[in-house]
Amino acid sequence: xxxxxxxxxxxxxxxxxxxxxxxxxxxxxxxxxxxxxxxxxxxxxxxxxxxxxxxxxxxxxxxxxxxxxxxxxxxxxxxxxxxxxxxxxxxxxxxxxxxxxxxxxxxxxxxxxxxxxxxxxxxxxxxxxxxxxxxxxxxxxxxxxxxxxxxxxxxxxxxxxxxxxxxxxxxxxxxxxxxxxxxxxxxxxxxxxxxxxxxxxxxxxxxxxxxxxxxxxxxxxxxxxxxxxxxxxxxxxxxxxxxxxxxxxxxxxxxxxxxxxxxxxxxxxxxxxxxxxxxxxxxxxxxxxxxxxxxxxxxxxxxxxxxxxxxxxxxxxxxxxxxxxxxxxxxxxxxxxxxxxxxxxxxxxxxxxxxxxxxxxxxxxxxxxxxxxxxxxxxxxxx
Numbered sequence: 001x002x003x004x005x006x007x008x009x010x011x012x013x014x015x016x017x018x019x020x021x022x023x024x025x026x027x028x029x030x031x032x033x034x035x036x037x038x039x040x041x042x043x044x045x046x047x048x049x050x051x052x053x054x055x056x057x058x059x060x061x062x063x064x065x066x067x068x069x070x071x072x073x074x075x076x077x078x079x080x081x082x083x084x085x086x087x088x089x090x091x092x093x094x095x096x097x098x099x100x101x102x103x104x105x106x107x108x109x110x111x112x113x114x115x116x117x118x119x120x121x122x123x124x125x126x127x128x129x130x131x132x133x134x135x136x137x138x139x140x141x142x143x144x145x146x147x148x149x150x151x152x153x154x155x156x157x158x159x160x161x162x163x164x165x166x167x168x169x170x171x172x173x174x175x176x177x178x179x180x181x182x183x184x185x186x187x188x189x190x191x192x193x194x195x196x197x198x199x200x201x202x203x204x205x206x207x208x209x210x211x212x213x214x215x216x217x218x219x220x221x222x223x224x225x226x227x228x229x230x231x232x233x234x235x236x237x238x239x240x241x242x243x244x245x246x247x248x249x250x251x252x253x254x255x256x257x258x259x260x261x262x263x264x265x266x267x268x269x270x271x272x273x274x275x276x277x278x279x280x281x282x283x284x285x286x287x288x289x290x291x292x293x294x295x296x297x298x299x300x301x302x303x304x305x306x307x308x309x310x311x312x313x314x315x316x317x318x319x320x321x322x323x324x325x326x327x328x329x330x331x332x333x334x335x336x337x338x339x340x341x342x343x344x345x346x347x348x349x350x351x352x353x354x355x356x357x358x359x360x361x362x363x364x365x366x367x368x369x370x371x372x373x374x375x376x377x378x379x380x381x382x383x
Contacts, residue, residue, distance in 0.1 A: 014032055015035055015036045015037070019229065022060075028041070034130040038245055039242070039245065041247065042242045045246040048243040048247035049250050049251055051241035051243065052165050057214075057242070057247065060160075061220070064128065065136065065153075066159070067125070068123060075122065077147045078112065078149075079285050081140070083097070083279045083289065084098075084279070086112060086114075089187075094112060096278070097109070097111075097278055098110070099140075100289030101288065103289065105266040106260070106268055106269070106270065110129075113189050113209065129260050158225035160223050164219050165212045165216050165217075165243075165251075166214075166217070169219060172238065172240060179192070181219075189207065190207075191206075191208075194223075194227065207222040208221055209221075213248060215255025215381070216382055254340055254378065258347075262347075263333040264305075269293060272305065273305050274305045303350065304351075305348070306350055307378075308347070309344070309375045310363060310372045311372065315336060315365070316332045322350055322361055322363055326369070328364075329354060329361075332363060340380050356374065360373055
């Protein structure tokens, strides 16, 4: 692997995924992101965004953290760290949830995969955010290793994690697997074998999960280095569009999917972040932050994350003030121009009383109050 670049702002070495050279060869424009050097775009953000909505796009997400948790009672042990009932999923299933602190604030969001059908022992796989991977791993170790749970880096320095997203994703992947994926439900996962083609990707094992961060059907694929490199080349040769972080952000925002560090953090609870559906207070199990969420449920939240549609073409950005009757009442957390809808959209925290659908607000953009209205989320839903 080539020597790491330096991030001028942080003066720290930037890490590179195994696909760094392949991304450069495909025309990727590389930028610092969460301590990594990643492609922000290839042919262009709008072209990549449209490819995922209409056809199929391929993302390198190898910067994400992937952990294996193994040991007797591993699900009971992890249950102490999350507010979602993990026993609602069974072997071969997965769920989205959050890690909490004692105040009910969100440490990180993650996906939990139950691998009981594939592993000899009780086993879970966690996919965590790149920016939080080191701190998450250290904290999870401190919480679970004393209970006899072993925690290992499943991806390692050479592993590759890909996201194949879009309405044509199933057909593209089925062609390489030689079998139908019709029986794999959303958030389902399997260990399969790539059979098409020659070289490293032939007969290579791949962890296939029907998950994604775009609002489209698609898959996330974990492979060994050589197989991942070969699969990237095969998919691009077959006409799949390589996509960067820019399109990933506009796609996830249209689908109103949260970005950790923007739309939620350790100071926001799931109830404030409009993620109350992740909090299962009806289950008897205790978890970190439960008392704080019970108190907040009883008292009600003072603020809530909402979707905004701006009336003009001005784009609201992270940190812009939200106004009501001329007074600042909230703040934008994410905003963009939606290529699919042809509108400016945003997520923002506003007082609970202003969170009702249809509430008229404004966003201060370059000194001007731009009209906005609270709308239903997600902004876009696949037909």
